[in-house]
Amino acid sequence: MQKSLNIDAHKCTGCLQCELACSYEKEGVFNPSRSRIKVFTFHDLGRFSPYTCTQCSEAWCLHACPVEAIVDNQVIGAKEVLNDVCVGCKVCTIACPFGTINYNTDTGKVAKCDLCDGDPACAKACPTAAITYVDAEQTGLSKMQKYAQLNLNGGE
Amino acid sequence: MAWTEKVLRVNLTTGLCQSEPLNMEWVQQYLGQRGLASKYLLEEIDPACDALSSENKLIMATGPLTGTMAATGGRYSVITKSPLTHTIACSNSGGFIGAEIKNAGWDMVIFEGRAEKPVYLYLENDQAQLLDAADLWGKSAWETDELIHKKHQDPLLRIACVGRSAEKGCLYSAIINDLHRAAGRSGVGTVMASKNLKAVAVRGTKGVGNIKDFPAFMQTTQEAKAVLAADGVTGEGLPAYGTQVLMNVINEIGAMPTRNMREVQFEGAENISAEAMLKLRSSDNKANLTTNAACFGCTIACGRISTVDKGHFSIKNKPEYWGASGGLEYEAAWALGSDIGVDDLDALTYANFICNEDGIDPISFGSTLAAAMELYQMGVISDQDTGGIALKFGSAEALVKMVELTAKGEGFGLELALGSKRFCEKYGHPDLSMTVKGQEFPAYDPRAIQGMGLTYATSNRGACHLRSYTVSSEVLGVPEKTDPLETEGKPALVKAFQDVSAAIDSSGLCAFTTFAWTLDNIAPQIDAACQGGWTTDKLLEVGERIWNMERQFNLQAGFTAKDDTLPKRMLTEAAKTGPAKGRVNDLNKMLPEYYQLRGWDEEGEPTAATLARLSL
Missing domain, CATH: 1.10.599.10 (Aldehyde Ferredoxin Oxidoreductase Protein, subunit A, domain 3)
Incomplete structure (x- = not known):
């Protein structure tokens, strides 16, 4: 079963544990600026929202790459960057409609979420379950359940 | 080693910014943040100096766990000599700037001397520059934050700055970071402004990597997080109610200082409590509390984000205050509420916004206003003194007007800006000042x-x-x-x-963890990160x-x-x-x-x- 990251922004407190976990997993340091997942603060609304790659099936980044440095890991459904192939041309960063693949000036390569080999560090670190790793075909399950419950009460 | 082992020394008189090695001998004796920076201060200034002279120094210091994945590892402190108390001052703040300073590669920043004209420090990793702040002087902390972000076109900058109160010499001015977190007490913002230093803007992309034993650190911090999550206070009470969970508890045991501490229970406590913040308002069907929020790395998330009722008199025609911002913590709710006898939750929340917007310590402000209200009731202060505002206990209007005047440093606000001790001395009743060493009491x-x-x-x-x-x-x-x-x-x-x-306070962690942790939970986290057998x-x-x-x-x-x-x-x-x-x-x-x-x-x-x- 493939899984997806499922983000419930309502539960996010903006603590950045996900960014710390991601940067530690991928770079070996605690460094939010190197995280592949970002938490955005909407101050006036009092809201926080984590955002990262959605692992598109027909991934724009993958198709745009001129050197085939982005590959589809079909087991876990992640689009992964092959560091030794990437030439740092940044075309993928332009192609991605969501901005979730970014250039790293230290390495001269791009970096994106690769679901940590099927065990994403961000989801494990999230203290409020705002980020979970769930059945890729059932990401709407908890929402469905919520509305099903509303239905029990006659939609009230 | 968790320390970056680097200190940035900023001489505001000469404009020179220099890197120097951290004193690693002192680190073993004082750990970091409060302890270590206090040691630096004691060694570098004459404790008898005038706090507002160029002789005083101001240190922004992180702890060894600041910027790490340890729960609540985002704290920083401001250490200086206080102009309010003339004692050593150390004000601790959360938010995000502490971790950003660390991520930029610095354990602490020492400011010395005084700039000839207003400046701000722009710090991007190794590059430190003092830039002209002429256009920021006279602006609130919120405006300053926005202007610096715009100027550098960098939304990821973390900013700490002072508002207008500090510029006007209010003796309990805070340094506001990330819009609504504060190094709040003892007038550390007043010192910053006295140095013509308006703001510190930081962007750090280096990260914190020099952990002594990464696997051990990950394991011990993970275990400690589980302790926080399982505890009734840190796992449930604080995220749901914030520190305001205390309002009804403290009132019940008769420890709620009320009306300048003449009484110990407040009849309106329930109306300004955590429970009241969750209640839906009749006007817009929304609660005062919008959400809880975390500081950097914090798995507790006790922070309050609130909105004021748009129809409330304090913000009726001021759409700039209609959005959400930092809400009431227990200390602020007490100082702006029961200590002056006001139980109007919206008025308190607005007053708290203003304290954040212009960087004033709500405890010292509320307590000084409480003393003024007592003196008004005694007839020592009249409407003539206050500019026509009736300083009556229980008056939300007086609270709103006075917090605005103090924030901007205008009218009677300049009197309140003296703090309770000097204020009461000035009006001939020093005994009415509820202070020790010149600093106002908190809410117990x-x-x-x-x-x-x-x-x-x-x-x-x-x-x-604390x-x-x-x-x-x-x-x-x-x-x-x-x-x-x-x-x-x-x-x-x-x-x-x-x-x-x-x-x-010297580690980079938050005091609130101690509702669930003892030093036995904390020592292994420090020891996994730092050399020295902690x-x-x-x-x-x-x-x-x-x-x-x-x-x-x-x-x-x-x-x-x-x-x-x-x-x-x-x-x-x-x-x-x-x-x-x-x-x-x-x-x-x-x-x-x-x-x-x-x-x-x-x-x-x-x-x-x-x-x-x-x-x-």
């Missing part, structure tokens, strides 16, 4: 919580709850329950809490050393045992209601024993043996 009446009387009297930064929060034991039963009305055993309790707090015993020793060093600073600044006291009201006017009815604070029963336990002589000075034992 020492007649009903005896240990807090000793806490206030002996705090190295003047009245303060130097030894014995409320934890005396009221909440953590780590073990003691009787709040009893004085026996309190000297030892206060000493223990003071030493533990000093250690935690055990609970070593942390206790470091804490005690820090406490005594701060004491040395204050003694050199001219303080004596005479200053370790409480206002007459706490010592002679008995509580009128509640469980403590008929009680005063029995400080004289506790203080001599406290000196003894500290290894201090009767003059309150550490003996030679104590200094030698602590290598001071």
Whole structure:
């Protein structure tokens, strides 16, 4: 079963544990600026929202790459960057409609979420379950359940 | 090693920004943040100097765990000599700027001298520049934050700055970071403004990587997070209710200072409590509390984000205040509420916004206003003095008007900006000032919580709850329950809490973790990150050393045992209601024993043996 990251922004407190976990997993340091997942603060609304790659099936980044440095890991459904192939041309960063693949000036390569080999560090670190790793075909399950419950009460 | 081992020294007089190695010998004795920066301050300035002269220095310091994945590892402190108390000042703040300074590669930034014209520090990793702040001077902290972000076109900059109150010399001005977190107490913002330093804007992309043993650190921090999550206070109470969870509890035990501490219970407490913040308003069907929020790396998330009712008189025609921002913490709700007898939740929330917007300490402001209201009631202050505003206890209008004037440094606000001590002296009634060493009391009446009387009297930064929060034991039963009305055993309790707090304030972690953690949970996290064999015993020793060093600073600044006291009201006017009815604070029963336990002589000075034992 493939899984997806499922983000419930309502539960996010903006603590950045996900960014710390991601940067530690991928770079070996605690460094939010190197995280592949970002938490955005909407101050006036009092809201926080984590955002990262959605692992598109027909991934724009993958198709745009001129050197085939982005590959589809079909087991876990992640689009992964092959560091030794990437030439740092940044075309993928332009192609991605969501901005979730970014250039790293230290390495001269791009970096994106690769679901940590099927065990994403961000989801494990999230203290409020705002980020979970769930059945890729059932990401709407908890929402469905919520509305099903509303239905029990006659939609009230 | 968790420390970056680098200090940025910014000479505001010459404009020179220089890197220097961190004193690693002191690190083993003082750990970081509060302890280490206080050591630097004591070594580098004359404690007797004028706090607002260029001789004073201001240090922004992180701890070894700041910027790491340890829960709450985002704290930083501002250390300087206080213009409010003339004691050593150390104000601790969360938010995100502490971790950003660390991520930029610095353990601390030392500001010295005074700039000729307003400047701000722009710090991007190794590059430090002092830039012209002429266009920022005269702006609020919120405006300053926005203008700097726009100017550098960088939404990821983290900013700490002062508002207009500090520029106008308000003696309890805060340094605001990330819009609504504050190094709030003792007037550290006033010192910053006196140096013509308007803001510090930081972007750090280096990260924190020099952890002694990464796998051990990940394991121990993970275990400690599980302890926080499983605890009733840190796992449930604080995220749901914030520190405001205390409002009804403290009121019930008759420890709620009310109307300039004349009373110990507030009839309107329920209306300004955590429960009230969750209630849906009839006007817009929304609650005062919009959400809870976390500081950097915090898995507790006690922060409050609130909105004011758009129809409320304070913001009716001011759409700029219609959005969400930092809401009421318990201390602010008390100071802006029960201490002045106001139970209008929206007025309190708005006043809190203004305190954040222009960087004033709501505790000191509320307490000073409370004294002014008492003097107004006595007829010592008239409408003529206040510019026509009736300073009546219970008046939300007076609160709103006065917080605006104090924030901007206008009219009667300039009088309130003196702080309670100087204000009451000026109007001929020094006894009405509810302060110790010139700093206003926080929200726990020492007649009903005896240990807090000793806490206030002996705090190295003047009245303060965070130097030894014995409320934890005396009221909440953590780590073990003691009787709040009893004085026996309190000297030892206060000493223990003071030493533990000093250690935690030097680590980069938040004091609120101690509702669930003891030093036994904290020591392994520090030890996994830092060289030096950091055990609970070593942390206790470091804490005690820090406490005594701060004491040395204050003694050199001219303080004596005479200053370790409480206002007459706490010592002679008995509580009128509640469980403590008929009680005063029995400080004289506790203080001599406290000196003894500290290894201090009767003059309150550490003996030679104590200094030698602590290598001071």
